[in-house]
Amino acid sequence: MISDRIQQMAPSQTLELNAKVAELRAAGKSIIALNSGEPDFNTPAPIIEASHRAMLEGKTKYTQTPGILPLREAIARKLRRENKIEYAPNEIIVSTGAKFALANAFQVMCNPGDEVIIPTPCWVSYVEMVKLAGAIPVLVPVAEDNRLDAGAIERAITPKTRVILINTPNNPTGAVYTEESLRRVAELAVAHDCYIITDEVYEKLIYGTTPHISIASFSPEVWERTLTVNAFSKAYAMTGWRIGYAAGPRELIKGISAIQGHTTSNSTSFVQWAAITALEECGAYVENMRRAFEERRDYMFERVRKLPGFRCPFPDGAFYLFPDVSGTFGKRAGSRVITDAPALAGYLLDEAGVALVPGNAFEAPSAIRLTYSNSMENLIEAMDRIEAAVLKLN
Ligand SMILES: Cc1ncc(COP(=O)(O)O)c(C=O)c1O
Structure with a gap:
């Protein structure tokens, strides 16, 4: 019998859906996948060339557990330049x-029974990660317009609160949290002596006027309790390379390094060398991808907001739309009843051949997530199919 800990763990719904899409395609069905959480672009050529060069130069051995020094120095420069935060390598x-x-x-941060405040809707893995650490996820819904609700976060704080987690720009809502709301969260963390984890993996994908703000930049008091997490996956279309990073006070980094040293050791050596090229030479590639995403966001938003039963907040970042679809609940197509978001996602998969993720995966059961990381041609076709299927509901 497997451990209680793992028995209690829900598998990643987004990864399971990927497997289902692969299965349907193998069976010959035409599926447009708007379910995945990754850029559709290929990794910029200079990054691929840099990893190739590194391999040929023999940079294929173990590295220091926290990563090669030139990369950590490049990350420190990036965080200073773009995020206004000072970190030593x-x-x-x-x-x-x-x-x-x-x-x-x-x-590293939690003892068993400690509480972690997670604003919802939230990315699929946080809850399971917190549980795996023996801690308790405390889910706090954001405000109606997807903004952080600092008042609700304050009300959720107890003596057991250990961490407040922030994810901006947000997966799945696409919200970019304002400086004002982040300052309120920072004040709460200082006042109640908790850590902040800030997940900034979508920071480069912003389309509106609200800038990305790194909460650790506010003051030394905030810096000393914050772990800033970022990655190459979304910004540089490097999801499969598996490389990201965390920056924070030495004690936290030493703790994370201790676990990593006994589990995966270092991130892949030649990928680390390539990541330096990403940070230092690929700004123009990122901007081109960002512009393409913005155009797709505008197109998709216009189509989705007109669908009967859908209510779609306008997203400022990331590459997702997260409409509330409760207006379709109770409707039917033939003998099929749309009871909830998974039923709607199932109907759209079968009827329209479009894969979407039900909001339950993100602790928001009345919504579904559509990823617009796909070619314009596929997005147009997907929306035509979705519209036709939704219009059949009555
Ligand atoms: C909010 C958020 N954080 C973290 C990750 C994981 O990023 P990585 O691929 O670098 O592990 C994802 C990926 O979907 C995400 O959406």
Whole structure:
């Protein structure tokens, strides 16, 4: 019998859906996948060339557990230049994706029974990571317009609160949290002596006027309790390379490094060398991808907001739309009843051949997530199919 801990763990719904899409495609069905959480672009050529060069130069051995010094120095420069935060290289750890840094951070910060405040809707993995650390996820819904609700966060704080987690720009809502709301959260963390984890993996994908703000930049008091997590995955279309990082006070980084040293060791050596090229030479590639995403966001928003039963907040960042679809609940197509978001997602998969993720995966059961990281041609076709299927509901 497997352990109680793992029995209580829900598998990643987004990864399970990927497997389902692969299965349907293998069976010959035409599926447009608007479910995945990754850029559709290829990794910029200079990054690929840099990793190739590194391999040929023999940079294929173990590295220091927290990562090669030139990369940690490049990350420190990036955080100073773009995020206005000072970190020394020994306050940075490079990990196998942001995911591994995050999972380890909860292990390092939490004792069993500690509470972690997670504003919802939230990314699928946080809750399971917190549980795996023996801690308790405390889910706090954001405000109606997807803004952080600092009042609700304050009300959720107890003597057991250990961490407040922030994810901006947000997956799945696309909200970019304002400086004012982040300042309120920072004040709460200082007043109640808790850590902040800030997941900034979508920072480069912003389309509105609200800038990305790194909460650790506010003051030394905030810096000393904050772990800033970021990655190469979304910004540089490097999801499969598995490289991300965390920056924070030395004690936290040492703790994360201790776990990493006994589990995955370092992030892949030649990927680390390539990541330096990403940070220092690929700004123009990122901007081109950002512009393409913005155009797609505008197109998709216009189509989705007109669908009967859908209510779609306008997202300022990331590459997701997260409409409330409760207006479709109770409707039917033939003998099929749309009872909830998974039923709607199932109907759209079968009827329209479009894969979407039900909001339950993000602790928001009345919504569904559509990813617009796909070619314009596929997005147009997907929306035509979705519209036709939704119009059949009555
Ligand atoms: C909010 C958020 N954080 C972290 C990650 C994981 O990033 P990585 O691929 O670098 O592990 C994802 C990926 O979907 C994400 O959406």
